Structures are given as structure tokens and as C-alpha cells.
Amino acid sequence: MNLGAEFPLDKDLLYLNHAAVGVWPKRTAEAVKAFADENMHRGAAGYLEWLKVERELRGRLKRLINADSVDDIALSKNTSEALSLIAYGLDWQAGDNIVTSNQEFPSNRIVWESLKERGVELRLADISVDDPEAAMLALCDEKTRLLSVSSVQYGTGLRMDLIRLGQFCHDQNILFCVDAIQSLGAIEFDAQACHADFVVADGHKWMLGPEGLAVFYSRSEARDQLKLQQYGWHMVERAGDFDAVDWTPAQAARRFEPGSPNMLGIYALNASLSLFEAVGMDHVQKGVLKRASHLMAWLDAEADLELITPSEKGRFAGIVTFRKQGLNREGHAALYRELMAKGVICANRAGGIRLSPHFYSNLNGFEACLRPLLD
Template identity: 50%
Template sequence: MTEQYDPQAGFDWRSEFPVNDECSYLNHAAVAPWPESARKAINDFATENVALGATHYPQWEKAEDKLRRNLETLIDAPRGSVALVKNTSEALSFVAYGLNWQPGDVVVISDQEFPSNRIVWESLADKGVKVVEVALPYDDPESELLMAIEQKPRLVSISAVQYASGLRLDIDRIGAACRAAGVLFCIDAIQAVGAQPFSVQQNQCDFAMADGHKWMLGPEGLGFFYVRPEVMDLLRIQEYGWHMVADAGNYNTREWQLAPDAKRFECGSPNMLAGYALNASLELILKVGLPQIEYAIAERIQYLKDGLMEMEAVFLNPLIDERPSGILTFHFWNIDSARLHKTLMQTGVICANRGGGIRFSPHFHTTQEALDDALEALESLLPMLQPR
């Protein structure tokens, strides 16, 4: 594997990630380490706050708006269509409890979804909403979803990349089918945005959401909620406060209206500390470039896969070559994956136990040394964990 560095970017991003000198960090699909620029942004904001409090509050508002603009750029969204939210689950709840459901309405999801994209829809049972789970067959992962869309459900909610297997769906194909059938389309984009190009205009989704603490390299507690402007008025507002009105700075007015854009989903004061950090990380990602990041991640996944194949690993996602994502999940016959995961963590290989296997998820900055350390650790541990 060759280290990817684009001299046209004008900077060497490798110094941004000291984590690669400390451990073999292969867990970006869970919680990512921050880059140095995010740490510096938080330090600078904290230093200013300690010395001056909110003296420069107008600058905070500009930083907040800049974060929204960078998020819109990241997902190719029109201006004013992105709200800042606490997490993916909150945004999914805005959709689930914003739509005017009728008894008999159907929500279609896959049988591989993370709990957040299942529980929220199941919670609508008392409104007469039915949740239909469809399989994702590996010979044609979208086939059963497309057949379900032909039945005209109210909404399809799907993860762009499945959290356990790493299966990457053709969301453009799903989105086109939903738009043609008049079906609302919601994407849990947390395992995609920041790891690969993602365009809400190209995939024709109505709603998309993601936390910032995975592939976007930000802190926990801050993410985005995209709403297609044409369907924004379909969602009833569930939270109210000073920040989500059209004239948010006019505290004396007795008349108010919802903000005309996605800020209507932001009821109160934003998480400025996390906002400064996430914005610094996004600017780094945009500077490197999503096509370059996607390529670098695929290169690292292939390197790991090649090494694991020599150890006779079994992969959860047989389409990893055709549809590479940032997730590579595997197991070994006759070896307890939970025990293997615990032992890997103890040796400094930071990964996850998902889907009955070990999940590796490197980012674009992950060094070859970190990958080699993980493979060498696995090779040395396997004989010790074999049943006697």
C-alpha cells in the first residue's frame, strides 16, 4: 500500500493525526479520534471564553453559520436545508414524529439496520404504522427494497452503509425508485458521510442525517439533519424555543413564525464547543477531498483484506470488492470473536465486535504501520485462541 498525499492540497495532513503513533486505531465506524486542528479549535474557543465570556458572540453566530454551509457542501445540499442536531437518533425522531401518519401506513427498512433506524419506526405502532423489514440479498442488495417500494409504502428508511457488515447500498437506485413511486426516502448516512462522496441531490433523498463523531472526525453530541426544501413543511415541529423562529434575535416580539429554512429544527442554543471542533474537522476533510478520501480508505480496506485472507478469515460482506466502504468485518471458524476482540483491544488494536465478527474501520489517514500492527497482532493471537 502506498501513502496517499496530494501535493496540490498544499499541506501534509499526516501531522494532524498523532493517534497513529499511539495505537492501531481501526474504529472510525464507532468513534473517531479528532485531528489536531479540532483540538486546537476547542482550545482556542475555551481560552477566549475563559478570558472574555461571550464578548464576541456575533463571531460565534458566524461560526455556527459557517458550519452549516460546510455541511451543505459536504453533502451537496441546497442552502438552508441543513439543521444542527444532537445526533442521528434525534433527527430520525424529527421525521418519525413530524409526519402526519395514518393507520395502515408502512415504513420499509432493512433487516440489517442499526437499532436507531429500527426502534424509532417501531415506536409508531400505536399510530397504526407498520414496519416492514426486507432482506438485502448479496446477489442484488436493492432487489427486495425495490419490490417493497412498488407497494407504495409511506416511507423507506435505510442506511447508506450497514454498520455491521459494511454493505454499501446503491442509494441512487433506491432514491430514484422512491421518487418515481412518490415514496418518502430517508437515509441514515452516518457510515457514509466523510468517508465517501455523498450527494442528497443525486440520491434524491427527502431526509438524511448523521452524527459528526465517526467519519467526519468530530466530537460526539453534534450532527446534521438534512430536509429537502420541498418536503420541509410536511414535518410538524416537536421542539420549540427562541432559536427556531424567523426573527430569532428579536426577543421582544409577541408574534413569531417558524424559520423558513432548516433552522426551524434547532429549538435552542447550539453546542458551540462541539461546533468549533466539527467545523475544523470538516474543513480538513473538504481540503483533502472526498474522492481522495474514498480512494485512500478503499486502499486500506483492500490491504487489510489481503492480509486477512492469508489467515483464512471469513468476511461478512462478500461484496466488499465491488462496493468498498470503510468497514471490513470478519471472523474465524472455531474462534470466539468476542474473546478475540477483547484481546485485540488489550494489545492496542482498537476495533469493534459487530455482527458476530471483528469490525475494522480505518480512515484515510491510517498509516500502513497501523495496519501492519493489527495484522501482526491477529496472526500472533490466532494460535493462542484456537480451541484445544
């Protein structure tokens, strides 16, 4: 496969920001253009074909996370919406607690903090230690109802041992929720192997899709614990039977989709995921880890740069974060602006600079590009 043709990036850019917003492959842009043209010329004359693409996307997402059934896959607007469906679907009791980490993106913290008025305690584990999983598990007790964690921390790039966390939750009858936005599309993921009850992730980062569309996986037994918060024609068992007076919620995860789907986003994300299936997630993961390792080795060898991301095997994915000695947060924010102005597309995270190459990223000559900007 000619990846250069799939990713015809402008030559003046060194794009290292897939942990924020990924680059669309050519096939995705073409799918969106074709769908727009169809709408312009034929309206919804081909709507039945649109539904086939929607089913195809659900199948691709099932395979991407190794869900047990396509019925476990719902399409949400974003990670925050999916997490809110969980937070406000569960029947909390005063005194219940939730365990998460102190490195979470706000989406995986604020939603749980909002339950304080219901008497639910949020416990933040300090995972900046040698054994971050042990730090999380130490906060669990008989009142812990749910453990929610990012598969890869957005700032430091720390990759969590989901198998260990999930097995503990499974054994202790604790619900296990994974924010996989920094995993899906970058490294292989197995919802069944890690005993995940819920998995949430937007498609616009490593999955190289559009904003406004996310996967929301729920294991059937866990799904049944969520009270519905939204209602409409699309979430009923007999969706499309508009004359029916009686209705019941869909048994499948579609029950969390109240109205019309984001069909434009569906066409885009489906096209993006077709690339991953064509390449193979094993090859994608190897490419991501190879590039992350290459960046970390170079940064670690530079005396004035401090690597924040752990470099041990199994502890990193695609995120590489570093700090420059002598710079405070404001200094790193200024450095970030300079890098962006010079075409190094990155992010200002964890008090430093976050780089996030993908499997197709061309890092030839990146040292010559970066070093002068860091002096």
C-alpha cells in the same frame, strides 16, 4: 499536508475504529482549546464571531452532502434525534408502512417500530442476498410512505446503491431517508443525485468530530411535511428579536433547532471538516477504499478467517468485518477484548470483528500486529 502532524496517535495503538468513534485531528483539538480559553478569558464578548463559525459549518455540511441550499441544513444533537423528528413529524395514517432493512443500527429501527401504536407497519427486508436493493423495493407498495436505509451497514459494511433506491422512491412518491453516518467523511455523498428527502448523520465517526452534534438535511418539499415537535427562541423566523410577540417557524431547516446551539461542538466539527476540504473528498475516498481493500485482501487470504464485508467494487466503504473459524459470538467477544487490550482499537459487530481505517491510517506492519492475536 503532513497528516502525521494532524494525527499524532500514540505509537502503541492501531486505531481501526472510525465506524464507532473517530480520532480528532490536531486542528480540532486546538480549536476546542482556543474556544475554551476564549470563554475563560472573555466570556461571550466575541459571540458575533461565534455565529460566523456556525454559518461556516452549515456551509461546509452543505458542500459535503451536495445540498441544494444551506437552508436545508439543520444541526441536531444526534442521528436518533433527527430520525425522531421525522418519525413524529409526519402525519401517519393507519395502514401506512415503512420499509427498511434487517441490518440497520437500532437507531434506524426502533424509531420506526415505535409507530406501531399509530397503526404503521415496519417492513424489514432481508438484504443478505445478491440484490439487496431489490429485496427492499419488493416490500414497497401503494401504502409505503417512507423508505429508510443506512448508506453503509454498520455491521457487515455493505454499501447500498442509494441512486437506485432513491430513484425508485422518487418515481413512486415515497419519502427517502438516508442514515449516512457510515458515509459522510469516508466516501463522497450526493443528496441531490440520490433524491434523498432526509439525510441524518452524527459527526463523531468518519467526520472526525465530537459527539453531540449531527447534520439533519431535509429537502424543502419534504421538510414542509413535518409537523414541529419542539419550540423555542431559535426556531422562529425572526430569531433574536426577543421583543416580538408574534412569531412563525423559520422557513429554513433551522425550524428544527428550538434553542441555543452546541457552540463548542460547532467549533470542533467545523475544524474537522476544514481538513476534509483541504484534502479533498476524492482523495479521502480513495484513501479509505485503498485501506479497506488492503485489509480485505489480507483477511481473504487467511484460511482461518472469513470476510463478511462484500469485496465487490461499489459494495464496500470503510468498514471491514471478519470472523474467525471455530469461534461463536462469545468467542469473538473475547477476541475483541484481547485485541483492544493489545492496542488494536476495533469493534465487536455482526458476530465478528469490525475494522474501520480512515484515509490517514498507517497500516504498515498491521499483519505482524494482527496475526499473532488471531492465532
